[in-house]
Amino acid sequence: MSRKPNSEQRRAQIVQALLDTMAEHGYEKATIVLIARRADLTPGLLHYHFHSKADILLALVKALAAAAQQRYLALAQNTLDADQRLKAYIDARLGLGEGADPGAVAAWVVIGAEAVRQPEVRAAYQHAVDTEMALLRELLSASLAAQGKITANAHALAAALLAMMEGTFQLASAAPASMPMGYAAPMAAQLVRRFIDAEPPA
Amino acid sequence: MSRKPNSEQRRAQIVQALLDTMAEHGYEKATIVLIARRADLTPGLLHYHFHSKADILLALVKALAAAAQQRYLALAQNTLDADQRLKAYIDARLGLGEGADPGAVAAWVVIGAEAVRQPEVRAAYQHAVDTEMALLRELLSASLAAQGKITANAHALAAALLAMMEGTFQLASAAPASMPMGYAAPMAAQLVRRFIDAEPPA
Numbered sequence: 001m002s003r004k005p006n007s008e009q010r011r012a013q014i015v016q017a018l019l020d021t022m023a024e025h026g027y028e029k030a031t032i033v034l035i036a037r038r039a040d041l042t043p044g045l046l047h048y049h050f051h052s053k054a055d056i057l058l059a060l061v062k063a064l065a066a067a068a069q070q071r072y073l074a075l076a077q078n079t080l081d082a083d084q085r086l087k088a089y090i091d092a093r094l095g096l097g098e099g100a101d102p103g104a105v106a107a108w109v110v111i112g113a114e115a116v117r118q119p120e121v122r123a124a125y126q127h128a129v130d131t132e133m134a135l136l137r138e139l140l141s142a143s144l145a146a147q148g149k150i151t152a153n154a155h156a157l158a159a160a161l162l163a164m165m166e167g168t169f170q171l172a173s174a175a176p177a178s179m180p181m182g183y184a185a186p187m188a189a190q191l192v193r194r195f196i197d198a199e200p201p202a
Numbered sequence: 203m204s205r206k207p208n209s210e211q212r213r214a215q216i217v218q219a220l221l222d223t224m225a226e227h228g229y230e231k232a233t234i235v236l237i238a239r240r241a242d243l244t245p246g247l248l249h250y251h252f253h254s255k256a257d258i259l260l261a262l263v264k265a266l267a268a269a270a271q272q273r274y275l276a277l278a279q280n281t282l283d284a285d286q287r288l289k290a291y292i293d294a295r296l297g298l299g300e301g302a303d304p305g306a307v308a309a310w311v312v313i314g315a316e317a318v319r320q321p322e323v324r325a326a327y328q329h330a331v332d333t334e335m336a337l338l339r340e341l342l343s344a345s346l347a348a349q350g351k352i353t354a355n356a357h358a359l360a361a362a363l364l365a366m367m368e369g370t371f372q373l374a375s376a377a378p379a380s381m382p383m384g385y386a387a388p389m390a391a392q393l394v395r396r397f398i399d400a401e402p403p404a
Contacts, residue, residue: 026319028230106318113315115376116308117228122376129377153389159373159381160366160389167369171361174317174324175331179361187355187362191393198396 011049013039015063018056019107027057027114027121054120061111061124064104065131068093072135082142087189089139093165094185106173112166133158140192149199157195164188213251216241217265220258221309229259229316229323256322263313263326266306267333270295274337284344289391291341295367296387308375314368335360342394351401359397366390 017039021030032053036043050056075088115125136158141151168184219241223232234255238245252258277290317327338360343353370386 024319026230026316028228109318110315112372112376113312114228116311117226126377126380129373129380133380155382156385156389159385160393163369163373163386164362164366165369166372167365167367170314170368170372171331171365174314175328178328178331178335180357183358183361184365187358191362191397194396194400195393198399 007049010041010045011059012063014041014046014049014056015059017041018053018060019103022110023103023106027053027110054118057111057114057121058124060107061121061128064108064111065128067101067104082139082146086139086143086192089136090161090185090189090192094168094188102172105169109170109173112170129162132162136162140196143192144196144199145202147196147199148201149196150202153199157192161188161192164191209251212243212247213261214265216243216248216251216258217261219243220255220262221305224312225305225308229255229312256320259313259316259323260326262309263323263330266310266313267330269303269306284341284348288341288345288394291338292363292387292391292394296370296390304374307371311372311375314372331364334364338364342398345394346398346401347404349398349401350403351398352404355401359394363390363394366393 014035017035018030021035021038025034030053032043032046035053035056036046039046046056050059072089072092075092076085079085079088111121111125114121116122137154140157140161141154144151144154164184165188168188171179172184216237219237220232223237223240227236232255234245234248237255237258238248241248248258252261274291274294277294278287281287281290313323313327316323318324339356342359342363343356346353346356366386367390370390373381374386
């Protein structure tokens with residue numbers, strides 16, 4: 001074992017402090033001093049656990065992706081049915097249920113914006129996007145195949161659904177009052193369902 | 203007339219300089235000095251035309267919204283057909299055609315992220331979102347009505363389509379290599395078309 005459990009806890013505490021600080025001040029203004037204060041640790045201790053702020057951010061991206069994955073697996077664990085698994089995925093990402101985490105959603109939006117400019121953030125963001133695209137494409141292909149439909153458009157459909165999710169997070173964080181309540185998960189599910197129903201048979 | 207044409211030109215020049223500076227450095231690091239340098243003007247002259255950096259940003263949000271509106275109107279001007287106008291809207295926002303502007307898209311993503319935290323940016327962003335939602339809802343209602351369908355879901359459908367557009371901009375700016383080429387406009391049009399086709403009659 002290369003790290004003590006205590007060290008993992010400390011790292012998680014620092015990552016959470018970055019998330020909280022970013023949600024309030026943004027990434028740019030989230031200095032090591034501010035993050036340390038939020039974590040109730042010394043800046044020196046932060047530097048012991050992470051080389052740089054960018055390093056903490058990478059750990060945060062991984063933690064957010066892992067948490068999202070856990071939500072999906074928790075909802076999908078009792079079914080092998082392709083349509084049920086797809087529905088579980090959409091509910092896990094877009095539902096207003098217990099697993100929803102506004103702070104994590106806002107942090108993800110900030111990370112997405114940082115990814116536009118900062119190469120290190122972009123690499124981590126793109127890796128998360130690639131992982132999500134692969135999962136989504138697999139779920140959609142399975143659902144299409146279960147209905148006896150062609151799967152040629154599964155990739156483009158995955159892209160459109162991922163875009164809808166990213167945009168839902170953006171709008172939920174920056175313009176919640178402009179959007180109808182609870183539209184995202186039911187509408188995403190219905191759009192996908194009707195798209196699949198209208199695909200030609202394989 | 204409260205402003206000379208020359209003053210309007212100068213303001214547009216400063217707004218463009220903010221857009222270019224944000225695309226490179228982000229909003230936080232886009233100082234008045236950097237913006238002035240990019241515009242080839244003195245910082246004093248920037249302060250003559252705008253009270254603050256936030257003021258320039260508000261002008262930028264308005265300019266981006268106006269440019270997007272112009273693209274749609276240019277594509278929709280020759281038709282009164284509801285479906286054609288909806289298609290023109292989707293092509294104007296998501297098409298890879300002449301009107302597409304990667305710099306403007308990247309700036310919009312940064313503005314969306316700033317809107318999560320900064321109240322002044324949020325107000326301008328929300329106003330743009332409200333305007334877009336109203337236009338989209340009207341276009342979708344007209345298309346639904348033209349097919350003899352109920353329009354009760356036009357609002358939620360508008361929200362889902364707007365989310366898809368915002369997410370497309372986000373992914374195009376931060377993870378372009380992860381997405382299939384040119385998926386957005388055709389897939390958005392097809393998802394909406396199949397949704398409308400499956401709606402119950404009015």
